[in-house]
Amino acid sequence: MGKKIVFPTAMLLVITLLFGVSLAIAAEVTGAKALFFSESGATISASKASPEKPKTMAKSSTREKYTGIAYQLAQLFPDGQFQVVPKSHTFESGDRVKFLVRTNQPGYLTVLNVGTSGMTHVLYNNYVQAMSVIEVPQGSNLQFVGPAGAEKVIMMLSSSPNPLGSPGGGPNQGPALIEAKRGSNTYASLEGSKDLVLEDNLKTKYAVISPKNNYRPVATGTKDMVLETDKGNGYNYGVVPAAAVSGGGILTLETTLRHR
Numbered sequence: 001m002g003k004k005i006v007f008p009t010a011m012l013l014v015i016t017l018l019f020g021v022s023l024a025i026a027a028e029v030t031g032a033k034a035l036f037f038s039e040s041g042a043t044i045s046a047s048k049a050s051p052e053k054p055k056t057m058a059k060s061s062t063r064e065k066y067t068g069i070a071y072q073l074a075q076l077f078p079d080g081q082f083q084v085v086p087k088s089h090t091f092e093s094g095d096r097v098k099f100l101v102r103t104n105q106p107g108y109l110t111v112l113n114v115g116t117s118g119m120t121h122v123l124y125n126n127y128v129q130a131m132s133v134i135e136v137p138q139g140s141n142l143q144f145v146g147p148a149g150a151e152k153v154i155m156m157l158s159s160s161p162n163p164l165g166s167p168g169g170g171p172n173q174g175p176a177l178i179e180a181k182r183g184s185n186t187y188a189s190l191e192g193s194k195d196l197v198l199e200d201n202l203k204t205k206y207a208v209i210s211p212k213n214n215y216r217p218v219a220t221g222t223k224d225m226v227l228e229t230d231k232g233n234g235y236n237y238g239v240v241p242a243a244a245v246s247g248g249g250i251l252t253l254e255t256t257l258r259h260r
Contacts, residue, residue, distance in 0.1 A: 032228035032237035036068040036104045064224075067107075067251055068239030069157050072100040076141055084234040087202045091259040096141040099153065101134045105242070107157050110165035111136045114152040123153075125165030144259035151257045156209075158250040164215070190217065190254050200227040205254040206238045208245055220244045221251075 074082040075089075076096040084100075091097065101124075103109060111124040124136045144151070156162055190197055190205045196217035197207040208221020225240045238253050245251050 032068065032226040032239050033070075033230055033235070035066045035226055035239045036070055036237050038066070065242040066104065066226075066239040067157065067242045067245050068104045068237060069155055069251060069253060070102045070104075070235050070237045071155065071255075072234045072236075073257075074098050074100055086231075086234060087204065087229075087236060087255060087257070091144050091257065093144050093146070093148070093259055095259065096143045097257070098141045099136040099155075101136055101155060102131055103128055103157050104130055104239070105157075106130050107159050108161050108165075109134060110156040110158070110162040112154045112156075112164070113142065114154065122165050125162065144257075148260040149258075151259070152254055153257065154252065154254045156250050156252045157245075158248070159245070160248065162250065163211075190252070195219075196222055198222050198225050198227060200229060200236070200238075202229060202236065203256060204236060204238075206240075207252050208240060208249045209252050211248055211250070215250075217252075218249065221249065 072084050073087050073089075074097060075085045075091070076082050076098075082098065085097075099111070101109065101111065106129050107127070109124060109126060109128045110122070113121040113123050115121070123142075124134065124138065128134055142151070156164070190207060196219055197205050199205050204227075206221075206225055206227060207217035208225075209215050210218045221240060221244050224244065225238065228237045229235070230237070236255075238251070240251055
């Protein structure tokens with residue numbers, strides 16, 4: 001017969017405490033990737049400060065739900081296959097790329113390409129389901145042409161249709177052109193609102209913008225925003241507490257692609 005193992009009461013108490021601590025640590029979800037895939041999110045407080053006067057809030061035991069955008073950048077190679085490349089990659093004139101975009105909540109996804117000329121192409125504008133992989137542009141790709149420079153791509157997720165994506169046309173309208181009104185809309189406001197915009201290590205800008213505030217960033221969007229890049233699969237994540245985008249707020253990111 002095997003020997004029965006008996007633990008002293010003190011040891012059992014220590015084991016119980018350690019087990020409880022490990023469960024608490026496991027329950028604490030951190031990092032943008034984990035929050036993106038978590039239905040509840042980590043235990044933190046959502047900022048309820050006004051845009052004019054941000055306030056420091058104590059941590060809360062209430063679990064937050066998060067709204068997020070994740071994307072990969074894929075390049076078309078001569079063999080006809082797309083391969084994921086880091087966003088920091090410098091492209092050559094003639095290279096072709098597309099974005100693979102996912103959202104962790106259903107909503108209206110709008111993707112705009114702002115060219116060096118100041119004109120904007122609507123690459124995508126449609127309702128999407130959570131966790132669906134959306135190719136942008138669909139059935140096509142972006143090609144770098146002309147002199148060396150930078151191309152800006154803006155991704156926006158909202159709970160209601162985004163008027164910036166439908167200038168006189170329907171959803172998913174492809175290469176429709178709209179004028180980029182510098183100084184009045186998202187294209188310029190992310191540049192001039194550094195205190196309301198977060199930037200990851202790949203120089204991608206993230207913010208929550210408000211249509212009620214002429215599509216400018218608001219303070220509630222940066223307080224609890226979390227960013228992360230997964231170098232293993234090339235996904236870039238940006239998440240914000242769902243409370244920060246309630247009432248019409250739009251989660252927005254602006255990424256810049258450079259070519260020579």
